[in-house]
Amino acid sequence: MNSVTCERRIYDYKLNTHAHSYAQLILPIHGMLYIETNYKNLTLEDNHLFFLPPDCKHSFRANKSNEFLVLDIYSSIINKSDMEKLIGGKEILFDDKWKAIRYLLLNEANNKKSSNSITNLFLYCYDFIANESVPDSIKYINEHFTENIDLKKLASIEHYNISYYTEWFKNKMKISPIEYIQNLRIKKAKELLLNSNLTILQISQIVGYEHNSSFTRVFKYLEKMTPAKFRKNQKIS
Numbered sequence: 502m503n504s505v506t507c508e509r510r511i512y513d514y515k516l517n518t519h520a521h522s523y524a525q526l527i528l529p530i531h532g533m534l535y536i537e538t539n540y541k542n543l544t545l546e547d548n549h550l551f552f553l554p555p556d557c558k559h560s561f562r563a564n565k566s567n568e569f570l571v572l573d574i575y576s577s578i579i580n581k582s583d584m585e586k587l588i589g590g591k592e593i594l595f596d597d598k599w600k601a602i603r604y605l606l607l608n609e610a611n612n613k614k615s616s617n618s619i620t621n622l623f624l625y626c627y628d629f630i631a632n633e634s635v636p637d638s639i640k641y642i643n644e645h646f647t648e649n650i651d652l653k654k655l656a657s658i659e660h661y662n663i664s665y666y667t668e669w670f671k672n673k674m675k676i677s678p679i680e681y682i683q684n685l686r687i688k689k690a691k692e693l694l695l696n697s698n699l700t701i702l703q704i705s706q707i708v709g710y711e712h713n714s715s716f717t718r719v720f721k722y723l724e725k726m727t728p729a730k731f732r733k734n735q736k737i738s
Contacts, residue, residue: 510571
């Protein structure tokens with residue numbers, strides 16, 4: 502493959518499995534496409550697009566009427582280290598920016614313009630694909646850390662297998678999901694201990710611990726003192 506190719510494709514309902522040496526960017530036009538890799542399992546519809554790195558074995562099939570815009574991307578214009586971060590593929594929100602990009606790509610494909618223009622369009626949006634943003638499951642934790650968070654829920658947000666999610670999270674955040682949640686809870690608890698007259702029991706329940714003993718145990722593990730002593734020391738100082 503000597504260039505980035507771009508074409509409309511219709512997928513069959515039969516399940517296909519393969520891998521290829523080039524990357525793919527799959528943008529929705531209409532319909533649904535089921536995609537599964539070793540680490541991802543998702544149904545691609547009109548709210549997301551999907552980037553598949555080179556040499557990634559994947560299974561796919563469609564359901565009923567469908568059409569997708571697909572870019573086949575040769576390896577020489579993508580960074581190997583970026584691809585290592587995108588293992589298993591990456592789904593991307595199909596927002597207004599991407600809708601504008603799809604419009605331009607469709608225009609190039611329909612008019613059979615030179616591959617250079619398609620390549621340049623891909624290079625323009627490459628940073629949107631390669632640059633890491635805060636993953637959706639971590640956003641979810643940041644917004645819901647005071648609630649009972651299930652590992653299965655977090656894995657499903659990223660479309661990862663449960664067995665892979667904890668490993669992926671630790672590689673990205675350098676701590677486990679449980680430790681990350683504990684750190685957020687204790688940080689919030691310290692703010693409440695310093696800036697409110699709430700009891701320690703009330704604070705423990707606000708930050709997500711049903712029992713005061715669990716809260717105290719985690720707080721002491723992370724801060725090397727009990728919540729009561731932390732509050733007392735700060736008032737003295």
